[in-house]
Amino acid sequence: MAINRVSFSGEELQVREIEIHFLSLERSLRAFYQKDNLYFMGYTINELNMELEQRLEELDKSTAFTLLASIEAHLRIDFLQRCYNKKKDELSRKFRKLYGQKSHKISLSNDILKLWMQYVDNKYIVSELRGALNYRDWLAHGRYWVGKVGRKYDFYSVHHLAICAQDQLGIEMGA
Numbered sequence: 001m002a003i004n005r006v007s008f009s010g011e012e013l014q015v016r017e018i019e020i021h022f023l024s025l026e027r028s029l030r031a032f033y034q035k036d037n038l039y040f041m042g043y044t045i046n047e048l049n050m051e052l053e054q055r056l057e058e059l060d061k062s063t064a065f066t067l068l069a070s071i072e073a074h075l076r077i078d079f080l081q082r083c084y085n086k087k088k089d090e091l092s093r094k095f096r097k098l099y100g101q102k103s104h105k106i107s108l109s110n111d112i113l114k115l116w117m118q119y120v121d122n123k124y125i126v127s128e129l130r131g132a133l134n135y136r137d138w139l140a141h142g143r144y145w146v147g148k149v150g151r152k153y154d155f156y157s158v159h160h161l162a163i164c165a166q167d168q169l170g171i172e173m174g175a
Contacts, residue, residue: 004103004104005070005080005084006080006104008047008061008077008080010138012070012073012074012077013066013070013160013174014067014070014172014173014174014175015067015070015071015162015163015173015174015175016174016175017066017164017174018063018066018159019159021063022059022063022155025059025063026056027057028058029052029056029063030052030060033048033049033051033052034053037050042160051058055065058155059155061139062126062139063155064135064139064153064154064155064157064158065136065139065140067155067159067162068132068133068135068136068158068159070162070173071076071129071132071137071158071161071165072108072133072136073163073167074172074173075108075112075129075132075165075171076106076108076112078171079095079099079106079135080099082096083095083096083099090119091115091116091118091119092121094115094118097117097174098115108133109130109133111130113130113133115125116169119170120168122164122168123169124166125161125164125165125169126169128164129161129165130153131149131150132149132153132158132161134147134148134150135147135149135153135158162175163175
């Protein structure tokens, strides 16, 4: 059976790039939302602080979303490279079998991470990744329902998760 290969774009973001972007924007927002900025003439200090907090919260969510998308990209690239390169370890063999059954209809959470759960020493990290994907899905679909994501996620918790996933799964994400 011939494998219809995905052409990798090389445009997946590295964790460090996303972190630098987040920190730069956070500093910029804090510098912009100053009481002496004429743009905010007529604002009370309370109004200014409330608006800043809203902007920071949205930055946090959007950057966590970008980070989760990047984690997904790195996990999928790893999966496909293991399939294409016919690596001989047991996990890669299971991935190839799964790929043969489902081709490009592979679910990150229900297929790839489910198999990782069987082969990683620290199962907690895989469980955390699966939970964070629920948060990502909630963000991606417009947040119109009350999200049942298990715990609170933010940029810092997702960033920590990316670093742990890189260390535990051995997948280079540029963390």
